[in-house]
Amino acid sequence: TLPLEHGAHRIGNRTDADMTRWRSQRLGQFIHWGLYAIPGGEWKGKTYNGAAEWIRSWKEMPQQEYDNLYKQFNPVNYRPEEWAQQASDMGAKYMIITTKHHDGFCLWPSKYSKYTVAASPWKKDIIGPMVDAYNKKGIDVYLYFSIIDWNQPDWRAALKTPADAAAYQRFKVFVKNQLTELLQRYPTVKGFWFDGTWDDSWKNDGAFSDELEQYLQRLHPGLIIGSRLRADEKGARHFDSNSRLMGDYEQGWERKLPEKSADVHGNDWEGVMTIPENQWGYNAKWTGHIKSSNELIEMLVKSASLGGNFVINFGPKSDGTFRTEEVQRMQEIGHWMKINSSAIDGGTDAGFAKQDWGYYIRKSGTDSVYMVVCNVPVSGNLRVKLPAQTTLANVTSLEKNIISGTPELIGKNEYFIHLDHKSQDAPFVILLQTSKENRDNSSFEKAKT
Numbered sequence: 001t002l003p004l005e006h007g008a009h010r011i012g013n014r015t016d017a018d019m020t021r022w023r024s025q026r027l028g029q030f031i032h033w034g035l036y037a038i039p040g041g042e043w044k045g046k047t048y049n050g051a052a053e054w055i056r057s058w059k060e061m062p063q064q065e066y067d068n069l070y071k072q073f074n075p076v077n078y079r080p081e082e083w084a085q086q087a088s089d090m091g092a093k094y095m096i097i098t099t100k101h102h103d104g105f106c107l108w109p110s111k112y113s114k115y116t117v118a119a120s121p122w123k124k125d126i127i128g129p130m131v132d133a134y135n136k137k138g139i140d141v142y143l144y145f146s147i148i149d150w151n152q153p154d155w156r157a158a159l160k161t162p163a164d165a166a167a168y169q170r171f172k173v174f175v176k177n178q179l180t181e182l183l184q185r186y187p188t189v190k191g192f193w194f195d196g197t198w199d200d201s202w203k204n205d206g207a208f209s210d211e212l213e214q215y216l217q218r219l220h221p222g223l224i225i226g227s228r229l230r231a232d233e234k235g236a237r238h239f240d241s242n243s244r245l246m247g248d249y250e251q252g253w254e255r256k257l258p259e260k261s262a263d264v265h266g267n268d269w270e271g272v273m274t275i276p277e278n279q280w281g282y283n284a285k286w287t288g289h290i291k292s293s294n295e296l297i298e299m300l301v302k303s304a305s306l307g308g309n310f311v312i313n314f315g316p317k318s319d320g321t322f323r324t325e326e327v328q329r330m331q332e333i334g335h336w337m338k339i340n341s342s343a344i345d346g347g348t349d350a351g352f353a354k355q356d357w358g359y360y361i362r363k364s365g366t367d368s369v370y371m372v373v374c375n376v377p378v379s380g381n382l383r384v385k386l387p388a389q390t391t392l393a394n395v396t397s398l399e400k401n402i403i404s405g406t407p408e409l410i411g412k413n414e415y416f417i418h419l420d421h422k423s424q425d426a427p428f429v430i431l432l433q434t435s436k437e438n439r440d441n442s443s444f445e446k447a448k449t
């Protein structure tokens with residue numbers, strides 16, 4: 001391995017209480033809210049077909065006009081308690097809020113920038129009431145922070161001249177000041193979710209990102225920061241030049257998920273997902289495939305089964321309300337979680353052989369393994385192949401009328417669980433109590449000879 005000064009400083013996952021809590025909170029809510037919600041993907045009758053929060057980069061959007069949108073930011077229907085209640089009803093255990101996206105507009109009255117809510121008709125801090133409302137509902141809050149800041153004159157994508165270097169030096173001080181300010185104003189937050197760290201200026205300054213991460217940890221012990229913040233001294237991101245994960249979890253799963261355990265190498269990881277194909281901020285006209293609640297539930301289940309967190313994104317309107325489709329998803333997912341959250345909370349990779357009918361999730365630290373069935377086989381038989389030296393002690397479903405009879409032993413450590421032929425309209429859960437193999441056989445009948 002290469003001697004690295006600014007590579008990974010830890011091998012393996014964090015085992016402290018904050019990270020153990022993060023690992024148990026498998027479902028999160030992402031919120032992208034800012035000036036981009038005002039145009040909502042449209043400008044002067046034209047539709048922007050990129051991601052709504054990137055409309056400032058659209059050739060049809062005069063940047064000065066975008067930058068002046070702060071004069072219209074006045075979310076008269078913003079009710080953070082209602083936001084928190086609906087997130088709680090969805091079963092979200094943590095929430096990530098954009099404090100500042102790439103456009104540089106701050107949803108808190110930062111003393112290091114003029115481009116904040118304080119300059120808008122709304123005037124008041126948006127972030128504080130949101131953190132308080134969510135925390136009051138027992139939901140942890142993480143702060144999304146974009147390093148890229150199109151509003152800051154000292155921001156540079158690349159350093160070409162000594163003047164660039166001097167400007168960027170000032171910019172790094174500004175970044176450190178804003179992050180310090182956020183931790184001082186909102187001490188209950190559990191971590192930062194960094195974005196906008198792909199440009200050369202950042203990639204070629206691994207020392208700064210390393211020192212910044214260590215500074216923030218000292219300021220706020222236990223802080224959780226994903227792999228997107230850091231670069232090592234050779235410009236490697238997420239994984240250092242020795243292929244070791246930097247940060248506290250792999251943060252590269254954006255609008256995509258790992259397929260199998262081998263894809264995550266035993267690291268903690270988190271997937272973040274949009275409901276439409278690719279819109280994070282509010283876009284008036286959703287086009288393309290809009291994910292159903294069942295699709296999102298299956299992604300959540302798949303994530304938990306692979307030992308990762310799953311965060312669903314919402315883009316509130318400029319007035320502070322949520323669009324119907326998003327309210328619907330929160331309610332439908334919440335209804336499913338009310339019945340099945342025991343399979344999700346504290347869930348992790350069970351290490352069982354994957355079957356076509358769906359996913360296994362082990363309740364961390366127990367012998368309880370949940371089967372979440374997403375594809376009912378026409379045979380009505382759910383094949384279960386237990387790991388060696390494991391026997392089935394008990395099989396129950398979380399809802400009634402799912403299983404018919406007792407499991408049938410069809411081979412060494414292999415069973416069929418017979419389903420009641422009631423049709424299902426959502427993934428359903430079966431709980432397997434397993435135990436280590438001992439002399440006598442499992443409590444189910446022996447294979448029919």
Ligand SMILES: Cc1ccc([C@@H]2N[C@@H](C)[C@@H](O)[C@H]2O)cc1
Nearest residue numbers: 032051053054195196254272280
């Ligand atoms: C190419 C690209 C740049 C930035 C993004 C941002 N990351 C997401 C979490 C959103 O904030 C999106 O604007 C997505 C794709």
